[in-house]
Amino acid sequence: GQNIDQPTEMTATEGAIVQINCTYQTSGFNGLFWYQQHAGEAPTFLSYNVLDGLEEKGRFSSFLSRSKGYSYLLLKELQMKDSASYLCAAHSGYALNFGKGTSLLVTP
Amino acid sequence: GAGVSQSPRYKVAKRGQDVALRCDPISGHVSLFWYQQALGQGPEFLTYFQNEAQLDKSGLPSDRFFAERPEGSVSTLKIQRTQQEDSAVYLCASFRLAGTTDTQYFGPGTRLTVL
16 A cells, blocks of 8 residues: 655744655555645646655755655755745556645745 | 646536536646645545556546547547536646656646536
8 A cells, every 4th residue: 555644734934954854664665755735736746756865956855764764855045935845655567656745835 | 938828727517517628738748637626625646647648537526527538639538417516727837858757747727616
């Protein structure tokens, strides 16, 4: 079966750093995606981790520990436009198995 | 050229009506997915095509749901005798190759409301 858990909501201040955690229990696990989704829009790709460790891409970084079934997305220098839902998705077989998403609110 | 497109963007149906949702993937993309996203939830897998072959339809919630991709490009998701619980956003995603960890590109979705 598939089980993806992430916090429902988070709030952070403009300019700060926020970490969004995701735990997964997925059979046939290949890798872990993070997507950003603004209200009413399509999910957009942020990162994909296959190997353990941290991958940095500008203000966004993503970490994976396969042995612990754990990932996090780190957002630095938060901007108001970063207010969105962040979706963790475990890749197994053909499809992506998504968590329910973490709604991030960035406040001034 | 352009990204994944879907039409219509919004659809209101009376309970019991049939609806057809269209997805135009990125040109040349082999793989195509349909997902259903309920309000406040993450997308849930419905079905997967590799070219014109429907390789996995395990996520379709009932036999009222039917998807096709006859020429390996445009895909249509059809829902017969719609029910209120079918109200959701239906997302289409494509990626370039088959069986790889390539990035999935999502369309804007069709928001279906069943009254």
